[in-house]
Amino acid sequence: MPFSSILQFIVSGVTVGATYGLTALGFTMIYNTTGIINFAQGEFVMLGGMLAVFSMKWGGLPLPVAVPLSVLLVTAVGVGVDRLTIRPMRGRPTVSLVIVTIGVAILLRGGAMLLFGKDTHSLPPFSEGPAIPIGGAALLPQSIWVLGITLAVLVAMKLFFDRTITGKAMLACACDRKAASLMGINVDVMVTVSFAFSALVGALGGVILAPITLTAYDVGILLGLKGFAACILGGLGNPFGAVAGGLIIGVLESLGAGFLSSGYKDAIAFVILLALLFLRPSGLFGKASADRV
């Protein structure tokens, strides 16, 4: 197999992997504050793409306006999800909250289907131009947007959790709600903020992906699943691990399709994921958790 083909597999894998990573970052955001997995994360990604498509189609807005508008709308949806479904359930076991998010996911998907229809839609790329050749492989200009924005979000998140007092407060909420609240942290506000941020990150992912991958009311299912797998692989709660996990899964899928069989593409990636978790149950970059009994 020529080197250019291998390079192409990696380039393709990294682009797809970045999309998983972005979804995974959204999972991380909420997990870090509430300790729950938000299964509606994939739907935030879907809404980001769909709202951008339809604010152009129905509202006649230009792309540079439609994109931020869509991201803002989805952020509002994130806040709404917290206020209407998570907050009333405060104090319930984590499992109940996780199930609530599954319900929210079905609701958002169904709502999008009724509102926007079942068709697939495309969004124009952010910058025009042909694919960029890199050593025989081809890279779409939009892929650079995807990689750049993923990296920017990752760095911003890392700094936010490590350096700002709000970020640290959010982490504290996940560690111990009661202790955090005793320290004067408004837990409710922190949870709302985390939902807003994760919706924002998801929507951002949705709009930058739509020009490459197309979008439809049901794209959130697969992205959510792969994003979740990326989170687990990288170690839950670690933003760096989430993105790395996404990239690893993306590249594995692509190489699996290229070298073995495209029919077993997903199976190959998930078998490796299972094997890794068997060896390192806390994920590649996660710290083993120890509960005091």
Next chain:
Amino acid sequence: MKGMKLVLAAMLGGALLFGGTAFANEPIKIGAIFSVTGPAAFLGEPERNTVKMMEEEINKAGGLLGRKIEVVVYDDESDATKAVTAIDRLIKKDRVVAIIGPSTSGNTLAIISKVEEAKIPLVSCASAKKINLPVKKYVFKTAQSDAIFVKKIYQHAKKSGWTKVALLSASDAYGSAGREDLKELAAQFGVTVVADEVFGPKDTDMTAQLTKIKGTAAQAIICWGTNPGPAVIARNRTQLGIKTPLYMSQGVASKKFIELAGKENAEGIFLPAGRLLVEDQIDPKHPQKKVLAGYIRDYEGKFKGGVSAFGGHAFDAMNLLEMAIRNGKSAEPETIRDQIEKIRAFWGAGGEFNLSAADHSGLTEDSMVMVKIVKGDWDLIK
């Protein structure tokens, strides 16, 4: 309690009095099962619209055999279990004389045993060859089998001198059925399959598969799937700068595909399709021209969405039933079945139907044309 009894008695009396006279003018009931919602809605919706439109037209023109017709449509939500429930209702409760649909192959196969047992003729709008292989006494279909499209593609490829092909099919029912036919029929046309790749129907990037194909000796790529996969493939192909000609299946024969792939990426793609797609480019003297022009005019006059080949399958199914009822002068299921089998040289939306006891579909590859996408529109290859 007493009041209830009185009402019942009145109803019974009424039924006895008027029952006899109502019978002669009772409408002819035709059943239909379509996937109006769910993933196969792109098939079921135009089909439902078409039969409802034709029901109105037939009744406006005085009905059939002096009786009105009534089409009872059930939505199976693209779910085989729901199709089975619907068929039970049509046979036992609605007591229909014939059934149109279902829209998908899986759902059709799920209900075949039921109609065979009830001896009610079924005209399916689905394409799988298994529906008519072996021939079932009461089962017909109006959609071309995949093999017909495959033959059309191979004929064109061979004529163009491309004998080494790469297959790229979706890993769903539609894609794998096409893949089987493509592999099976290749030898007949002297075509060699040099690569056999698949993609998930929801996958968003097919550059890995295309890169692999790029490294083979393939002279043409044949892609088998329904949107959005093929649109992604068309995009990835331009991205990778692959110049190898690309064939698509009829599964993407709608303007939606060109919109999703983008004009510049769809340019030059070949696909086999019914003449409905290129009605404006057909010779006005062609026997199918009038049928197609009429259907398109009626449909577009009534519904917002454009005409599709899928609605055409329901159009043909309804026409076959109408003809069978008129020819046999009876709306008895058994006579309808016998009459459908006798229909010859009927030009419908799908092509020329020549049915017989051995062929319950009646279409050949002549019902298809090859089209090329040029500047975002279909161009008939003469």
